[in-house]
Amino acid sequence: MEPGLAVAYTLAENEAHAQGVPLSITSGYRTPDEQQQLWDDGLATYGGPDAARRWVLPPEESTHVSGHAVDVGPLAGAQWLEANGNRWGLCRMYDNEWWHFELATTPGHTCPPMRPDASTR
Numbered sequence: 001m002e003p004g005l006a007v008a009y010t011l012a013e014n015e016a017h018a019q020g021v022p023l024s025i026t027s028g029y030r031t032p033d034e035q036q037q038l039w040d041d042g043l044a045t046y047g048g049p050d051a052a053r054r055w056v057l058p059p060e061e062s063t064h065v066s067g068h069a070v071d072v073g074p075l076a077g078a079q080w081l082e083a084n085g086n087r088w089g090l091c092r093m094y095d096n097e098w099w100h101f102e103l104a105t106t107p108g109h110t111c112p113p114m115r116p117d118a119s120t121r
């Protein structure tokens with residue numbers, strides 16, 4: 001994971017836990033091979049690249065492969081991070097993925113508007 005993201009997420013997780021909120025990483029950095037497997041699965045599941053891209057991107061485009069994304073859980077923790085993550089620059093990115101966060105703002109500032117899904121980035 002990219003160091004700035006790792007630091008920001010660790011600080012956020014520590015604060016969540018201090019407040020009694022469950023929060024942990026469900027998927028962070030992925031190798032290109034791991035992402036290729038997810039992409040292949042997505043193509044099979046969704047029947048083609050246009051539909052699959054709403055949920056998974058190929059390795060050369062995935063922010064998980066570049067180390068700039070973190071998926072979190074459970075839902076309560078993700079909702080807490082959506083409400084509080086901007087303190088560390090962490091923002092939910094997509095309407096359809098409540099679990100996916102990236103560094104997307106300056107700490108303490110407002111997050112950018114969410115995109116409908118990953119296919120529009």
Ligand SMILES: [Zn+2]
Nearest residue numbers: 069070071100
């Ligand atoms: Zn993700």
